[in-house]
Amino acid sequence: MFKTLDELGSGNRVLVRLDLNSPVEDGIVKDNRRFARHARTVRELVEDGHRVVVMAHQGRPGRDSFVSLDQHADLLAEYVETPVGFVDDVHGDEAVDAIRGLDAGEILLLENVRMSDDELPEKPAEEHADSEFVQTLAPEFDCYINDAYSAAHRSHASLVGFPLVLPAYAGRVMEAEYEANTSIASREFDGQVTMVLGGAKATDVIDVMSALDEAIDHYLLGGIVGELFLRAAGYDVGYDVGGTELYDHQWEQNEERIRELLAERSDRITLPFDLAYEDAADERAEFPVTDDVEKDFPLLDVGSTTVERYGEVIEDSAAVFVKGALGVFEDERFSTGTVGVLETIATTDCFSVIGGGDTSRAIELYGLDEEYFSHVSIAGGAYVRALTGQSLPGVDALTRSCERVESSVDQ
Numbered sequence: 001m002f003k004t005l006d007e008l009g010s011g012n013r014v015l016v017r018l019d020l021n022s023p024v025e026d027g028i029v030k031d032n033r034r035f036a037r038h039a040r041t042v043r044e045l046v047e048d049g050h051r052v053v054v055m056a057h058q059g060r061p062g063r064d065s066f067v068s069l070d071q072h073a074d075l076l077a078e079y080v081e082t083p084v085g086f087v088d089d090v091h092g093d094e095a096v097d098a099i100r101g102l103d104a105g106e107i108l109l110l111e112n113v114r115m116s117d118d119e120l121p122e123k124p125a126e127e128h129a130d131s132e133f134v135q136t137l138a139p140e141f142d143c144y145i146n147d148a149y150s151a152a153h154r155s156h157a158s159l160v161g162f163p164l165v166l167p168a169y170a171g172r173v174m175e176a177e178y179e180a181n182t183s184i185a186s187r188e189f190d191g192q193v194t195m196v197l198g199g200a201k202a203t204d205v206i207d208v209m210s211a212l213d214e215a216i217d218h219y220l221l222g223g224i225v226g227e228l229f230l231r232a233a234g235y236d237v238g239y240d241v242g243g244t245e246l247y248d249h250q251w252e253q254n255e256e257r258i259r260e261l262l263a264e265r266s267d268r269i270t271l272p273f274d275l276a277y278e279d280a281a282d283e284r285a286e287f288p289v290t291d292d293v294e295k296d297f298p299l300l301d302v303g304s305t306t307v308e309r310y311g312e313v314i315e316d317s318a319a320v321f322v323k324g325a326l327g328v329f330e331d332e333r334f335s336t337g338t339v340g341v342l343e344t345i346a347t348t349d350c351f352s353v354i355g356g357g358d359t360s361r362a363i364e365l366y367g368l369d370e371e372y373f374s375h376v377s378i379a380g381g382a383y384v385r386a387l388t389g390q391s392l393p394g395v396d397a398l399t400r401s402c403e404r405v406e407s408s409v410d411q
């Protein structure tokens, strides 16, 4: 296990890693529950008189969502109700000077850590601990706090490198999400267990399906992932059209595993029956996946028949886990799949967990009450890996830090 803020004391120089990775639409960072949830940790640190330096990431290099964290500073400040300084540097002289200029109770947000070449390589914690990133910043702090449960499945420098060189603690989001999602992994259910998998990250979804195996009775697929499985099943969908770059590279990476899963579990995997697109009149239009028409336009949601058939499975389930949206729910015309499934879950008495930074945002966008669901996680890939009992590098690093400190005390 790991240490929490209950054991932190007060008046320290703290480096805290949050996950503020957010949807970005036309360059605008969209508010979402990650800011509200992490604000609790930051507010507690401020009230305890710490000098608070925040690290976070946004998007991935090459994606439209890969932007500076300057907007995140303003959004976080609104929730913490304290000014949040921002420096557009990660671990250079400008960042170090800004860190050294902080007073007790002040907050500084560093630039998107993924703009540092040291951050992204998936490497063992020991290698990240030796990076210039970690070696430059660590001496400026008394301790490190990881609150980024939703990024804990990544073995990146800001998530695993610091606990090897600084006393490390879990933030309040890390603590709560770990407890909720780990308890789920060990639960037994007296009925069928269904998993709804969608979104844009095929590798995350396929990792989960490979690990969960017999634990899930039904997989209901949608989103980009659902189309890739349809492509493997022989349907004329699931490839880049209209300038999209969301399918073909993921197909190249995952085709073999998708085909294996379909062959092994065809009786437990249900694919969309129909899909939706934007027609010439800018309206939502649907077609059965069996239609043999030229599909040279982006497919943006599952269709109404799919929502109805998936609803029948959900209504017969004792537990339903959701990760990843079934369509581009941010556009109301293509929210039918995601919202339809969430509404069906909300009206049944099954145990339900909704996971995913983007997906859980659909709940607030469409006025669904979190109380309808057993747990709403702001994590996606991390939550599903916890479901599968897989370790999370960010959590393991905290645990190792705790064991290292305890063993040095015993000596």
Ligand SMILES: Nc1ncnc2c1ncn2[C@@H]1O[C@H](COP(=O)(O)OP(=O)(O)O)[C@@H](O)[C@H]1O
Pocket: 023, 198, 199, 200, 201, 222, 223, 224, 246, 299, 300, 301, 323, 324, 325, 326, 327, 328, 329, 330, 355, 356, 357, 358, 359, 360, 379, 380, 381
């Ligand atoms: N058919 C689709 N085409 C393009 N984007 C899609 C499609 N279906 C879902 N998405 C996008 O997937 C995103 C969520 O994917 P992902 O990041 O994997 O989920 P989460 O962040 O919830 O774990 C949503 O923002 C949604 O717009």
Ligand SMILES: O=C(OP(=O)(O)O)[C@H](O)COP(=O)(O)O
Pocket: 019, 021, 059, 060, 150, 151, 154, 204, 356, 357, 358, 378, 379, 380, 381, 382
């Ligand atoms: O949003 C996140 O994951 P999620 O999409 O699984 O919820 C995390 O911030 C991790 O982001 P990444 O998948 O770009 O490493």
